Amino acid sequence: EPKEEPKEEPKEEPKAKETEDNASQGDCPENFIKAEDRILPESVTSEGRTTPNIVHFIVSSRCIPAEIFETVRSSWLDHEQLKSTHSIMFHDEKEIDDLVKASKDRTDLTFLWKSFNCAVTPEAKRNLAKLTTLWDHGGIVVDIDTVPGPSFSTLIGKDDQCLLEEERFIACPPKHFMTYNFMMKSITSQFTLFSENPVFANFTTKLTDYVYQVKPNTLQHLIVKNNEQGEVATVSNEKKPYDASSTLTQASFSGSALGMSIMELNNIPDRKSCVNLEDDSYKVDVESMLKIIYGDKAEAETCPANQTLFTDTYNATAFNEEGRKIPKVVHMTSKGRCLTEGFAKNVDLWRFDGFSLFMHDDAAVERLFDQDWPEFPLLQEVRSCINSGAGLADLWRYLMLWEYGGVYTDIDNSPGPELMGHLDKNPDSFLEVEKGYFPSQYFFAASPHHPLMYFMVHHCLHRLLDVGNIDKQYVAFVTGPGATKSAVMDATSSDDGYPQVGEYSGISGRNVTMGGSTQHAKYGLIVKRGSVPTKIAEYGEMNIEHFSAKKNQRAYACMLSTWYYHKDAILGS
Numbered sequence: 334e335p336k337e338e339p340k341e342e343p344k345e346e347p348k349a350k351e352t353e354d355n356a357s358q359g360d361c362p363e364n365f366i367k368a369e370d371r372i373l374p375e376s377v378t379s380e381g382r383t384t385p386n387i388v389h390f391i392v393s394s395r396c397i398p399a400e401i402f403e404t405v406r407s408s409w410l411d412h413e414q415l416k417s418t419h420s421i422m423f424h425d426e427k428e429i430d431d432l433v434k435a436s437k438d439r440t441d442l443t444f445l446w447k448s449f450n451c452a453v454t455p456e457a458k459r460n461l462a463k464l465t466t467l468w469d470h471g472g473i474v475v476d477i478d479t480v481p482g483p484s485f486s487t488l489i490g491k492d493d494q495c496l497l498e499e500e501r502f503i504a505c506p507p508k509h510f511m512t513y514n515f516m517m518k519s520i521t522s523q524f525t526l527f528s529e530n531p532v533f534a535n536f537t538t539k540l541t542d543y544v545y546q547v548k549p550n551t552l553q554h555l556i557v558k559n560n561e562q563g564e565v566a567t568v569s570n571e572k573k574p575y576d577a578s579s580t581l582t583q584a585s586f587s588g589s590a591l592g593m594s595i596m597e598l599n600n601i602p603d604r605k606s607c608v609n610l611e612d613d614s615y616k617v618d619v620e621s622m623l624k625i626i627y628g629d630k631a632e633a634e635t636c637p638a639n640q641t642l643f644t645d646t647y648n649a650t651a652f653n654e655e656g657r658k659i660p661k662v663v664h665m666t667s668k669g670r671c672l673t674e675g676f677a678k679n680v681d682l683w684r685f686d687g688f689s690l691f692m693h694d695d696a697a698v699e700r701l702f703d704q705d706w707p708e709f710p711l712l713q714e715v716r717s718c719i720n721s722g723a724g725l726a727d728l729w730r731y732l733m734l735w736e737y738g739g740v741y742t743d744i745d746n747s748p749g750p751e752l753m754g755h756l757d758k759n760p761d762s763f764l765e766v767e768k769g770y771f772p773s774q775y776f777f778a779a780s781p782h783h784p785l786m787y788f789m790v791h792h793c794l795h796r797l798l799d800v801g802n803i804d805k806q807y808v809a810f811v812t813g814p815g816a817t818k819s820a821v822m823d824a825t826s827s828d829d830g831y832p833q834v835g836e837y838s839g840i841s842g843r844n845v846t847m848g849g850s851t852q853h854a855k856y857g858l859i860v861k862r863g864s865v866p867t868k869i870a871e872y873g874e875m876n877i878e879h880f881s882a883k884k885n886q887r888a889y890a891c892m893l894s895t896w897y898y899h900k901d902a903i904l905g906s
Contacts, residue, residue, distance in 0.1 A: 361396035368395045368402060368423045371410060378420050378472075382491050384506050386419040387472030391459050395425050401477065408480035415486060420472075429462045441508075441903050442468070447710035448520045451607035457523060463503070464516040471507035508904055514892050520711055521798050524791035527610060527784075528823040528840070608708040608787065611841035613761065615782040617652045617660055622737050625700045626691055636671035639874070643670045643680065646690040658761050658780040662689040662739035666726050669694050672744075673871040679864050682747045698729045706732075709790055711798070717898045718797045718891035720806060722878055727774075727812035731789035731820075738781035746776055747864035749857045751849070760836070760846040762786075764821070767814075768854045770831040772847065774817040776860045784840045788820035800891040821845060 361367045368390075379385040388409065397405065409421055436445040445465065452458040463474045473489075479502070489496060489504055495511040497503045505512045605611075626645070636642045651661035663683045670692055672680065684690050693701075706712045709732075719725050730741045740756070742748075755763055762779040764772040779786050796811045809815060818830040825837040825845050837845045849859045857864075865871060872878075896903070 364399050365396040366399050366402040368392070368397050368405070370423060371421045373418075373420045377418065383494050384489060384496075384504050385470075385472045387470060388415075388419050388421050389463075389466050389470070389472055389474045390421070390423045390477050391429070391462050391466070391474070392423055392477055393426050395423055397477075404480065405477065412481060412486075415481065418486070424462065424466055429458065432462060432465060433458075436465070441905055442516075443902070444520070444710045444714060447707045448523070450707065451520075451523050451526075451710060453526055453607055457519075457526060460519050461516070464512055464519065467503060467505055468508060468512045468516065471505060471509070473502065473504040475502050510896055513896060513903065517711065517714070517798060517892060517895065521715070521791070521795045523710075524788065524795070525823075527608065528788065528826070608782075610782070610784040610787060610843065612782060613658070613780065613843060615780075617737050617781055619649075619652050623647075625704070626693060626697050628696060628700055634670055640671040640673055641677040643667075643672050643677065643692045645692060646684050646688070648687060648689045651687060651689040656759070658759055659756065659763070659778050660689075660737070660739045660781070661685070661687050662691065662737070664691055664693060664730070664733055664737075664739050664741050665744050666693040666698060666729060667744055668722070668875060668877050671875065673874050675865040675867055675871050676744055676875070679747055680744055682864075683742065685748075685753065693729070693733070698725065701729060701732060701736075708787070709794065711794055712790075714895045714899060715794045715797050715891065718800055718803055718806075718894050719812065720803050721808055724806075724808045724812040727808070727816070728790065728793050731786050731793060731816075734777070734779045735782060735786035735790060738779055738783070740778040741776065742860065743775045743862075745863060745865045745868045747857070747861045749853075749859045749861050751853070751858045752860060755846075755848045755859065758846075761839075761844045762824075763846045763848060764817075765849045765854055765859045766832075766834060766847055766851060768851050770851060771814060771818050772821045772832065773854075773860070774814040775862060777817075780843075783824075784843050785820055785824040785845055788823040789816055792816040792819045792823075798891050798895075803889065803891055803894055 373386075375385075378387055390405075409415065412419075415421075433446075433449045436442070436449055439445055442465075445461075449458065449461055452461050467474050493504070495503075495505040495509060503512075503515070634642055648661070654661065663685070665680060665683070667676075680690075680692070702712070702716060712732075716725070716728060719728065733739075734741055756778065760778070762777070762783050762785045764777045767773050793812045793816045796816055797806075800806045800811060821832060822828065822830055824839045824843070825832065826840070827837070832845075832847050834847050834850060837847070839845050853859055854862075
């Protein structure tokens with residue numbers, strides 16, 4: 334009996350689980366070869382080097398078609414110079430899934446979990462996996478369809494920090510600013526996956542062109558230099574030209590065998606894991622909205638002698654009305670609730686029968702931003718690049734109508750005689766044709782969770798991250814009408830940023846309606862702009878600054894701003 338005890342112990346279950354957990358590393362089918370890592374000591378790959386000599390391949394499975402693997406073996410694993418100097422590591426889809434799960438508890442890249450959740454195609458997921466692997470371990474990330482060129486083993490010096498060649502090759506140390514840069518740009522491009530705009534039909538090309546931004550026939554060393562202001566990432570002026578015979582890597586494969594080795598970009602799968610743009614039945618959470626508007630106010634606000642305290646109009650029946658798409662609620666924002674006589678009279682014109690009317694002050698705006706926004710992974714990081722109250726109000730209006738729907742208007746607008754006739758037609762979203770023929774941004778309306786508002790938020794973040802000088806950003810282009818125009822194009826799958834009057838079939842049947850005309854806009858038939866003649870002076874009395882007024886001076890890029898702002902958390906120091 335003692336001899337039989339080992340047989341009775343449940344040792345087979347752990348073994349079976351181990352086999353299941355490592356299924357991608359098990360026996361391979363015929364004509365496939367299992368890829369094994371080659372790990373050299375750190376003293377060989379990392380000691381004395383800024384960028385470690387570790388080559389990372391992101392693959393679908395460690396079982397690689399023999400046709401591909403034999404070339405990988407001869408070109409990488411058995412390379413005469415690389416054999417004794419470079420570790421080779423394969424990261425399969427299971428490992429990437431583990432990386433995704435672990436990202437939820439990360440304290441350095443807190444946005445990564447949300448970003449993986451919105452990387453709804455294999456290609457987008459693989460891009461993030463590449464960059465996360467590079468961030469964690471440093472080294473060199475290459476695609477499985479490339480082989481080392483003649484310069485590969487000699488061009489990356491011991492002190493080189495980041496080097497890239499088109500989208501096939503990236504080399505960086507662990508936790509480097511440029512990897513963070515690539516990652517942020519990749520994430521802010523993810524929203525294109527949810528657009529049916531033909532402009533984004535070839536997502537892979539658009540994304541890699543945008544993220545890696547390196548011209549063919551040019552190598553750029555990306556260096557981090559220290560100066561009086563601290564650590565600043567710069568691109569050196571020196572550009573090293575090369576010809577096709579001396580590239581770092583060379584394309585080597587195509588066809589079905591390659592398709593088995595990478596996570597292919599097939600038809601876009603279910604995007605609802607990130608956001609559901611098809612759902613037109615989203616209900617407004619009125620309780621959460623009221624909490625954001627009012628917070629925990631214990632005392633009534635008092636106003637200067639020449640100003641009036643604005644009082645909201647709350648109508649409980651204005652929300653979630655059966656059969657109505659846009660809630661009967663008007664949203665405005667101002668620095669505070671104390672309004673001058675001119676503005677107080679003007680905003681009272683928006684108190685329609687059966688409608689709610691809310692004024693969102695600065696505190697309410699901040700409370701909205703402070704909510705959790707999984708569908709906008711970089712919202713908290715990138716909004717730190719906004720340098721004016723007007724820019725913040727732009728992003729706020731998109732976010733407010735995305736979540737709660739309704740009508741947004743600037744406080745110096747007044748309703749025109751034809752406005753209610755358009756809203757009573759029950760559109761899914763509605764904008765006016767501006768005098769300049771583009772969609773209105775000073776006024777619009779939408780149902781909750783309308784794709785138009787989703788794209789407005791993302792275009793705003795996307796453009797902010799591209800800002801090269803925060804102090805000189807042009808608000809109208811970055812967060813204002815420019816972002817609105819691009820969002821309308823995405824929501825209507827159009828390449829025309831100047832839509833004519835009419836109803837446009839949008840994504841998943843979520844339509845966009847353009848109303849009026851340039852003449853309507855000129856004469857204020859839908860919305861009359863500039864209805865407070867002395868608004869400049871009255872803005873001053875209410876401490877509201879023009880959009881050109883800056884909050885603080887930051888004459889550097891948005892990307893650097895996010896890095897500095899979150900640097901301690903990112904680097905764990």
